Amino acid sequence: MQTYQIDTSISEGGVINLPEMPYLHNKKVKLIIISSEDNSTKFEQRKRAMERLLKRQNSMPISHWTDQELDNIRYESLKEKHQ
Numbered sequence: 411m412q413t414y415q416i417d418t419s420i421s422e423g424g425v426i427n428l429p430e431m432p433y434l435h436n437k438k439v440k441l442i443i444i445s446s447e448d449n450s451t452k453f454e455q456r457k458r459a460m461e462r463l464l465k466r467q468n469s470m471p472i473s474h475w476t477d478q479e480l481d482n483i484r485y486e487s488l489k490e491k492h493q
Contacts, residue, residue, distance in 0.1 A: 417446075463487055 420426050420443075463483050 460484075 414431075416428060418427055460480065460483075
């Protein structure tokens with residue numbers, strides 16, 4: 411079973427706009443709707459995620475870290491999560 415993720419919205423009239431997917435024409439599909447309350451931008455989401463990581467590390471504010479240090483924190487967090 412193939413899975414596709416499409417970010418879209420439902421209009422006030424209840425219409426869901428989906429992209430054209432000819433490979434699914436005349437096929438049965440299952441549609442699952444998950445409400446996404448978070449309407450922030452990707453940058454804001456990443457910033458909040460990094461701030462959560464740093465809060466867990468009891469560290470200084472994100473603006474004081476170098477890119478290398480942030481990459482190391484991301485790596486360690488992902489490694490810990492997937493053990």
